[in-house]
Amino acid sequence: MMYRYLFGPVPSRRLGVSLGIDLVPLKVCSFNCIFCECGRTTDLTVERREYVPTAAVIRELDDYLRGGPHLDYITFSGSGEPTLHAGIGAVISHIRAAHPSYRIALLTNGSLFSDPAVRKDVRGLDLIIPSLNAVSPGLFARINRPHASVTPEGIIDGLVALRGEFCGELWLEIFIIPGINDTPEEIALLSAAVGRIRPDRVQLNTLDRPGAVGWVQPASQAVLDWIAAAIDHPAVEVVGRPSEAPVPVLPEGIPDLILGTLRRRPCTLDDLARICGLRASEVRKYCSVLVAEGKISEKTGDRGIFYTFNP
Numbered sequence: 559m560m561y562r563y564l565f566g567p568v569p570s571r572r573l574g575v576s577l578g579i580d581l582v583p584l585k586v587c588s589f590n591c592i593f594c595e596c597g598r599t600t601d602l603t604v605e606r607r608e609y610v611p612t613a614a615v616i617r618e619l620d621d622y623l624r625g626g627p628h629l630d631y632i633t634f635s636g637s638g639e640p641t642l643h644a645g646i647g648a649v650i651s652h653i654r655a656a657h658p659s660y661r662i663a664l665l666t667n668g669s670l671f672s673d674p675a676v677r678k679d680v681r682g683l684d685l686i687i688p689s690l691n692a693v694s695p696g697l698f699a700r701i702n703r704p705h706a707s708v709t710p711e712g713i714i715d716g717l718v719a720l721r722g723e724f725c726g727e728l729w730l731e732i733f734i735i736p737g738i739n740d741t742p743e744e745i746a747l748l749s750a751a752v753g754r755i756r757p758d759r760v761q762l763n764t765l766d767r768p769g770a771v772g773w774v775q776p777a778s779q780a781v782l783d784w785i786a787a788a789i790d791h792p793a794v795e796v797v798g799r800p801s802e803a804p805v806p807v808l809p810e811g812i813p814d815l816i817l818g819t820l821r822r823r824p825c826t827l828d829d830l831a832r833i834c835g836l837r838a839s840e841v842r843k844y845c846s847v848l849v850a851e852g853k854i855s856e857k858t859g860d861r862g863i864f865y866t867f868n869p
């Protein structure tokens with residue numbers, strides 16, 4: 559069966575072997591973040607609807623999980639904001655009922671949790687990783703370029719309400735952009751927000767591959783370290799440190815195909831996706847591991863992200 563809504567499993571630093579579920583088309587989101595790996599948002603919206611057929615997603619899951627493959631997580635992520643899909647609660651309930659041994663995670667921008675219906679929909683998850691990158695309205699708008707109805711106060715209030723109702727793990731991700739949200743003033747505001755939200759962990763992340771705009775740079779180790787120390791929480795960890803993070807073991811086949819292709823000619827992400835028969839988001843995960851291993855290099859060119867073989 560060819561899968562339209564499932565991707566991977568992909569090796570994930572935080573989630574191990576993770577099967578992705580993509581519930582919205584590229585690129586439906588309530589944000590248009592300057593660091594987004596999926597490119598610019600084309601449908602900036604907070605409207606919840608059935609962007610892809612819920613029944614078809616469930617059919618693909620049942621087919622994939624029939625043989626009981628090893629997975630660390632089934633993860634809602636992909637080409638936009640998953641909670642915009644009005645059927646996410648039905649998909650979660652189905653996995654819980656039909657495939658109870660699997661753990662389920664959600665990567666989200668957190669913009670919809672002020673809606674009680676969204677909080678109810680996600681109650682069956684094991685892990686939610688929302689992001690919060692700024693508290694000052696000006697910085698929040700500059701980084702996330704959100705739909706007009708989304709405010710940082712609304713997001714924080716929604717996350718506080720979620721924490722009160724959600725029994726699973728909550729890991730709050732803060733994406734650090736040097737020169738933007740790494741000032742002592744903004745970090746103090748973020749630390750106060752962390753105190754209100756009470757996540758189980760705080761994860762500091764930074765750019766490790768080209769984002770939607772070219773001038774965004776990765777934060778240095780020194781900056782990440784002082785921010786980790788400045789945030790008042792017992793479990794702050796740096797996840798955006800590719801050179802020091804353990805490199806996941808990749809399944810055989812795809813990495814060899816990528817290396818064999820790049821040995822002959824440089825390719826864009828889209829070229830590789832076509833050659834491998836995978837989604838661009840999926841190929842990017844493989845490529846990021848090969849970049850971390852020093853086997854290939856990554857550049858942003860006119861046609862998007864471009865990969866070359868390192869002899």
Ligand code: SF4
Nearest residue numbers: 587589590591594667
């Ligand atoms: S919230 Fe996620 S998917 Fe949406 S624009 Fe930001 S990084 Fe991209």
